[in-house]
Amino acid sequence: MNEPKIVGLGITDFGRFPELTEEALAQSAILGALRDSGLQIRDIEAFYCGNAIGASLPGQRALRELHTGGNAVYNIDNACSSGATAVNAALSALRSRQYETVLVFGMDQLSSLGGGPLPLSRNDWNNKRGMIMPALYAMRATRYMHEHGMEVATLADIAVKNRRHGLLNPIATFCKATTREEVLASRQIAEPLTLLQCCPAVVDGAAAVVLSTKPSKGLSAPVRVLASVVQSGLFETGPEDMIEAEITARTARMAYEQAGIGPQDLSLIECHDAFTISELLYYEALGLCDRGEAPQLLASGATTLGGRIPVNPSGGLIAKGHPPGATGVAQIVEVCEHLQGRAGQRQVEGARLGLTQVTGGGIWGVDHAACSIHILSL
Amino acid sequence: MKLSKRTEPHFRMTENGMLLIATRTVSHPQLQFPPLDYVHGDQPVEEVPIGPFGRLYTYTVVHPGKDSAPYGLAMVDFEPGVRAFGRLICTDGKAPAINSTMRIVPAQLPDGSPDYAFEAVTGECA
Numbered sequence: 001m002n003e004p005k006i007v008g009l010g011i012t013d014f015g016r017f018p019e020l021t022e023e024a025l026a027q028s029a030i031l032g033a034l035r036d037s038g039l040q041i042r043d044i045e046a047f048y049c050g051n052a053i054g055a056s057l058p059g060q061r062a063l064r065e066l067h068t069g070g071n072a073v074y075n076i077d078n079a080c081s082s083g084a085t086a087v088n089a090a091l092s093a094l095r096s097r098q099y100e101t102v103l104v105f106g107m108d109q110l111s112s113l114g115g116g117p118l119p120l121s122r123n124d125w126n127n128k129r130g131m132i133m134p135a136l137y138a139m140r141a142t143r144y145m146h147e148h149g150m151e152v153a154t155l156a157d158i159a160v161k162n163r164r165h166g167l168l169n170p171i172a173t174f175c176k177a178t179t180r181e182e183v184l185a186s187r188q189i190a191e192p193l194t195l196l197q198c199c200p201a202v203v204d205g206a207a208a209v210v211l212s213t214k215p216s217k218g219l220s221a222p223v224r225v226l227a228s229v230v231q232s233g234l235f236e237t238g239p240e241d242m243i244e245a246e247i248t249a250r251t252a253r254m255a256y257e258q259a260g261i262g263p264q265d266l267s268l269i270e271c272h273d274a275f276t277i278s279e280l281l282y283y284e285a286l287g288l289c290d291r292g293e294a295p296q297l298l299a300s301g302a303t304t305l306g307g308r309i310p311v312n313p314s315g316g317l318i319a320k321g322h323p324p325g326a327t328g329v330a331q332i333v334e335v336c337e338h339l340q341g342r343a344g345q346r347q348v349e350g351a352r353l354g355l356t357q358v359t360g361g362g363i364w365g366v367d368h369a370a371c372s373i374h375i376l377s378l
Numbered sequence: 379m380k381l382s383k384r385t386e387p388h389f390r391m392t393e394n395g396m397l398l399i400a401t402r403t404v405s406h407p408q409l410q411f412p413p414l415d416y417v418h419g420d421q422p423v424e425e426v427p428i429g430p431f432g433r434l435y436t437y438t439v440v441h442p443g444k445d446s447a448p449y450g451l452a453m454v455d456f457e458p459g460v461r462a463f464g465r466l467i468c469t470d471g472k473a474p475a476i477n478s479t480m481r482i483v484p485a486q487l488p489d490g491s492p493d494y495a496f497e498a499v500t501g502e503c504a
Contacts, residue, residue, distance in 0.1 A: 125412045125463075126463050128487060128488075129451070129463065129464055129465055129487070129493070130440060130449055130451055130465060131451065131463070132440065134440075135438050135440050135451050138438035138440075139436040139437060139438045139451065139452075139453060140436070142436045142437060142438060142476070143435065143436040143476070146436070146476045187441070188439075188441040188448075189440070189441060190438045190439070190440045190441070190451075191438050191439045191441075191473075192438075193438075236461075237408060237409065237410040237411065237460065237461065238408060238409075238459045238460065238461060239435065239455045239459060239460075239461050240461070242435070242436060242453070364412070364463065365410075
């Protein structure tokens with residue numbers, strides 16, 4: 001069997017487009033990925049759709065006007081990890097020879113919700129008592145500051161760095177430059193997290209990739225998937241360590257083993273910086289530094305563009321926004337563009353190996369319910 | 379199929395204060411709070427009261443916007459090895475310090491049904 005590779009990329013602008021629909025956004029990303037792959041829609045044997053917020057049958061809704069010929073559509077909801085989980089499922093199908101060429105897309109339109117944090121299940125024990133995603137991460141930040149003596153200014157510095165990166169990314173239409181002082185002075189959301197420490201809540205977008213075991217006809221070099229791992233959260237009811245990011249550490253260990261590499265080999269990372277504290281926790285969980293050393297790693301400049309291991313060169317969720325169904329696929333598009341040398345002004349020079357990490361949560365007892373990690377190379 | 383919904387309350391008032399009710403089963407001996415909602419088959423469910431005092435693991439104060447008042451949320455650790463999530467009562471708008479001794483106090487859910495919250499034992503503010 002030939003190795004499945006990513007042979008086409010498509011992505012929309014990420015921004016507020018209330019006049020559009022998630023279906024229209026997805027179609028734009030799908031058509032872009034097909035153009036990039038040199039393939040027609042009839043060449044695609046199956047479609048995998050990641051969608052977290054929309055109504056039922058999202059894939060079929062997006063595809064019906066593209067005249068697919070009726071091939072299989074797999075709809076996957078794994079909260080913010082939906083798109084990356086769809087990529088994992090598609091790879092499994094290619095590796096089992098069920099298909100030779102498939103297309104994965106992720107989409108969500110949050111502007112239709114009118115703002116505020118991501119909607120969570122109202123029947124959930126925690127959510128009934130006022131839990132929202134920013135609050136969960138705020139509690140992690142509070143504990144991290146307590147255990148490691150981190151200043152709140154360090155949290156703000158993540159927001160400043162990622163928005164600086166996002167200014168170089170043409171799809172990050174919401175992104176504006178900011179300062180540490182502006183971040184800290186912005187409206188409180190869940191202490192110590194302020195508005196500018198949270199990814200924008202009302203952002204729409206879609207992304208798509210074509211994967212194939214056939215020789216590429218694409219415009220750019222095909223990208224290998226050295227690791228693709230999806231894990232679920234452990235049910236925790238005891239006094240667990242909330243700042244360990246256990247599921248990400250576990251998924252990363254499996255991904256590094258699958259790829260035969262370590263964190264020191266990576267050229268860049270796109271991680272799930274839904275909130276500033278998230279990125280710091282993931283530095284440690286992904287093995288970029290030891291426990292409690294994330295603030296020092298950030299301060300060293302290592303994770304900034306031009307540094308040893310740039311994290312979120314796209315600007316991440318904080319700069320681009322976070323349509324959850326799309327995010328995992330968008331991260332993969334971003335890393336592919338760097339590996340292929342077509343990331344424009346934000347290009348990580350000499351990028352050889354890139355990692356994407358995205359989690360999904362929002363239910364009690366399993367704070368991080370899903371995590372997907374991919375490691376990519378040419 | 380034998381599947382029954384537990385109807386016992388998740389808290390209990392005692393002379394020493396309010397307690398939360400955790401549960402465990404033979405197949406899952408780790409205490410859990412909130413308690414089991416449903417029981418499969420005839421499996422006995424053991425109720426274990428926790429509280430009235432715990433230790434504050436972490437907290438936040440949520441600011442929902444200009445039309446709603448801020449509210450506190452907390453994770454509180456209880457012996458023997460249970461972490462409970464709930465509303466945090468902030469006296470004079472001030473959250474308690476991490477590791478403060480907390481007690482369980484009566485509160486209401488937004489729909490008016492009886493519930494619990496956490497409050498620092500006097501004198502332990504951040």
